[in-house]
Amino acid sequence: MKAKAIQIQQHGGPEEMKLVEVEVGDPGPDEVRIRHHAIGINFIDIYYRSGLYPLPLPHGIGSEGAGVIEAAGSNVKFLKEGDRVAYPQSPVGSYADVRVMPAATVLRLPANLGFEQAAAMMLKGLTVQYLFRQTYRLQGNETILFHAAAGGVGLIACQWARALGVKLIGTVSSPEKAALAKKHGAWETIDYSKENFVERVKQLTGGARVPVVYDGVGKDTWEGSLDCLQPRGLMVSFGNASGPVTGVNLGILAAKGSLYLTRPTLGTYSVPRKRLEESAAEMFDLIGRGKIKIEIDQRYPLAEATRAHAELASRKTTGSSVLLP
Numbered sequence: 001m002k003a004k005a006i007q008i009q010q011h012g013g014p015e016e017m018k019l020v021e022v023e024v025g026d027p028g029p030d031e032v033r034i035r036h037h038a039i040g041i042n043f044i045d046i047y048y049r050s051g052l053y054p055l056p057l058p059h060g061i062g063s064e065g066a067g068v069i070e071a072a073g074s075n076v077k078f079l080k081e082g083d084r085v086a087y088p089q090s091p092v093g094s095y096a097d098v099r100v101m102p103a104a105t106v107l108r109l110p111a112n113l114g115f116e117q118a119a120a121m122m123l124k125g126l127t128v129q130y131l132f133r134q135t136y137r138l139q140g141n142e143t144i145l146f147h148a149a150a151g152g153v154g155l156i157a158c159q160w161a162r163a164l165g166v167k168l169i170g171t172v173s174s175p176e177k178a179a180l181a182k183k184h185g186a187w188e189t190i191d192y193s194k195e196n197f198v199e200r201v202k203q204l205t206g207g208a209r210v211p212v213v214y215d216g217v218g219k220d221t222w223e224g225s226l227d228c229l230q231p232r233g234l235m236v237s238f239g240n241a242s243g244p245v246t247g248v249n250l251g252i253l254a255a256k257g258s259l260y261l262t263r264p265t266l267g268t269y270s271v272p273r274k275r276l277e278e279s280a281a282e283m284f285d286l287i288g289r290g291k292i293k294i295e296i297d298q299r300y301p302l303a304e305a306t307r308a309h310a311e312l313a314s315r316k317t318t319g320s321s322v323l324l325p
C-alpha cells in the first residue's frame, strides 16, 4: 500500500524535509502496521534531520506516534488489529500516515487518553519518568534545577515535580514562558536570557545549591549547570538544544566538587519491555489522576513539518507539538 511520509535526501535545514509517497508492506512476524492519528515532534528530530545524529540516506524522520494497529505479525501476542496504541521511540520514521515498525516499543493506550495527547507525551513523558525516577530518584524534599522548563519535556517535568513535592527551579527565555512554567508547577523560574542563572540558583537555595541538574540545553548551560551543583551532585546532561557539549576535561568534575555526570538516553531506560511498561504505567496513572496534563500548544498538518521544525528550533514553541496526518 502507499503511504505519505516525510523524508530527507540529505542532512541540513528544515527545508530538506519533503513529503513523498512510499510503499508500506505487511508487518513481519515481530512487527505491527500502525495508521497514525497524531505524530509527536521532538527536538531529537532536529538532530537527526541536521546530521548531528547521522542517518543513512534517504531516510524518514520522527520518533513518536499514536494511532491504530492495522495488522500485527504472527509473533506479536500483546497487541492486535484495532488496538489504540502509541510509542515513544522506534526506528526513526514516524512522520508518516502509515508505517510498519517493531512491536517491542508499542504500548496500548488507556481509554482516557486521546491520540494527540499520547503522541505529544510518550517520548517526553517517559523521559521525565526515567530522569526523575531512575537516573536520580527524587524523593520529594529536593530543590532541583531544570533547564528549558516551558518546553515539551519541561512542562511535563514541572507537573511531575509538583506531584512529587519537589521544588523545581526552571530556566526559560521569556516572561511568557516563565508564567507557563509556574502555572504548571515550577517553584521558581529564572530567565537565563537576562539573568545569571548560577547566581540566582545560589540565592534561591540560600547558598546550598542543588543535588541534581537536568540539562537538555547543552553547550550554552553546561558549565553554569556544574556551578549550580552541591559537592558530589549529579549533572544529568540529556540534550543539546543549543548545541552538543564536546571536549570535556574530566578534571572539571573534580574542580567543581567531586561531581557525577551522566549522559542518558530514553532507549537505554526502555529495555527490557517490562521496564518500559512499568514506566508508562506510572505516567498513565499520573495523567489519569489529573496530576499531569499534556499541553499541545502547536498543531501542524504532516505536510508542514518544515514549519514545525523551524519554530521549534527558533524557541517559538511552548509545551508539546504534534503533526496531524
Ligand SMILES: NC(=O)c1ccc[n+]([C@@H]2O[C@H](COP(=O)([O-])OP(=O)(O)OC[C@H]3O[C@@H](n4cnc5c(N)ncnc54)[C@H](OP(=O)(O)O)[C@@H]3O)[C@@H](O)[C@H]2O)c1
Binding pocket: 041, 042, 043, 044, 123, 124, 127, 148, 149, 150, 151, 152, 153, 154, 171, 172, 173, 174, 177, 216, 217, 220, 238, 239, 240, 241, 242, 243, 264, 265, 266, 267, 312, 313, 314, 315, 316, 317, 318, 319
Ligand atoms: N536524552 C533523552 O532521553 C531525551 C529525551 C527527550 C528529550 N531530550 C532532550 O530534551 C530537550 C528538550 O526536548 P523537547 O523536544 O521537549 O524540546 P523543547 O524543550 O520543547 O524545545 C527546546 C527548548 O530549549 C531551549 N533552548 C535553549 N537554547 C536553545 C537554542 N540555542 N536553540 C533552541 N532552543 C534552545 C528553548 O527554551 P527557552 O526559549 O525557554 O530557552 C527551547 O524551547 C532537548 O535537548 C532534547 O534533545 C532528551
